[in-house]
Amino acid sequence: MRTSEGAAGAVPALKALASPIRLQVLAWLKDPVAHFPAQVDGDLVEDGVCADFLRDKLDLAASTTSRHLSVLADAGFLVATRKKGWTFYRRDEARIAAFVEDLRGVL
Numbered sequence: 001m002r003t004s005e006g007a008a009g010a011v012p013a014l015k016a017l018a019s020p021i022r023l024q025v026l027a028w029l030k031d032p033v034a035h036f037p038a039q040v041d042g043d044l045v046e047d048g049v050c051a052d053f054l055r056d057k058l059d060l061a062a063s064t065t066s067r068h069l070s071v072l073a074d075a076g077f078l079v080a081t082r083k084k085g086w087t088f089y090r091r092d093e094a095r096i097a098a099f100v101e102d103l104r105g106v107l
Contacts, residue, residue: 048090
């Protein structure tokens with residue numbers, strides 16, 4: 001979203017943030033070491049958290065978890081990385097900061 005797009009440019013990102021579950025995922029991923037156990041195939045900070053760990057913590061079906069993660073990734077708030085057949089998710093801090101700044105400009 002850019003301020004030149006106006007408030008309408010914020011709608012997809014705001015919809016992504018409209019779910020308490022997705023907000024919880026973003027909160028957990030802000031400090032993944034505090035919220036998830038160590039992983040065998042990826043570093044929690046550098047690679048992100050395995051989708052299976054997120055699914056277990058959310059206690060949701062794999063398809064539901066996948067949908068929540070996809071919405072956040074499509075909005076640019078998460079970066080998905082494939083590694084050894086697994087998908088790892090981490091926050092895109094630059095994108096989140098840009099969104100907050102753009103939103104500040106629109107409001």
